[in-house]
Amino acid sequence: MQLPEAIIWKLILSLIIGGILGAEREFRSKSAGFRTLTLICMGATTFTIMSELIGGPVRTPDRIAANVVVGIGFVGAGVIFKGDDRVNGITTAALIWITAALGMTIGAGYWLAAVLGCAMVMAVLVIFTVFEGWIARVNQIRSYRIVCEYQNETLHRYENLLREHHLKFKRSRESKAGNLITGEWLVQGSEKNHRHFVHSILQDEQVQSFDF
Numbered sequence: 001m002q003l004p005e006a007i008i009w010k011l012i013l014s015l016i017i018g019g020i021l022g023a024e025r026e027f028r029s030k031s032a033g034f035r036t037l038t039l040i041c042m043g044a045t046t047f048t049i050m051s052e053l054i055g056g057p058v059r060t061p062d063r064i065a066a067n068v069v070v071g072i073g074f075v076g077a078g079v080i081f082k083g084d085d086r087v088n089g090i091t092t093a094a095l096i097w098i099t100a101a102l103g104m105t106i107g108a109g110y111w112l113a114a115v116l117g118c119a120m121v122m123a124v125l126v127i128f129t130v131f132e133g134w135i136a137r138v139n140q141i142r143s144y145r146i147v148c149e150y151q152n153e154t155l156h157r158y159e160n161l162l163r164e165h166h167l168k169f170k171r172s173r174e175s176k177a178g179n180l181i182t183g184e185w186l187v188q189g190s191e192k193n194h195r196h197f198v199h200s201i202l203q204d205e206q207v208q209s210f211d212f
Contacts, residue, residue: 006109010107010109013045013106013111015042017041017099018040018041019038021041021122022036024126032079036096042103043100044100044103047064047104051064075096076093077093079092080093095125098117102121140189140194143187145183146201147180147207147208147209149208150180150181155171162185162187165189165196166189167194169186
């Protein structure tokens with residue numbers, strides 16, 4: 001049986017869109033890259049096409065396509081992992097999800113919507129990354145741990161130093177062992193103010209240990 005030309009063009013478009021999104025992840029050395037996202041987009045397109053072709057009077061054509069969403073959830077979960085102090089891979093998992101959605105859009109025949117959606121996703125990945133970097137410079141949350149010799153008001157002295165550098169803080173923990181006292185803070189402020197505070201602590205001879 002001869003393959004309809006419309007199906008061929010749908011598969012080609014899904015290959016292109018999946019390749020564009022995959023290339024962005026490959027460029028950033030993410031776990032799901034060029035080949036993975038291309039195959040996901042083409043797979044979602046194929047499932048959607050087949051759900052329309054084999055759907056009969058009893059079976060609705062959206063039944064197979066609906067299960068693509070469930071299957072993609074398992075693939076996305078596979079790229080999420082916990083690092084030292086944060087969860088990584090959420091953006092890549094979200095991209096897998098939207099790539100499958102674009103593939104289904106292509107398979108359903110909404111070509112322009114798929115192309116527009118791809119352009120918007122690329123805008124989020126590229127332009128929003130710059131905006132995200134600006135936010136990180138203006139507002140960062142860090143955890144600091146300082147160990148020094150115990151003296152009255154020792155930790156308050158460092159908290160006053162945080163205030164001098166225009167940093168907001170919350171003391172999360174303090175402990176004393178022998179002649180040493182340990183303080184831990186969750187600190188919020190600009191990258192510049194954090195940098196100046198760290199420089200001040202590194203110059204403090206009374207500090208025995210400093211984690212930042």
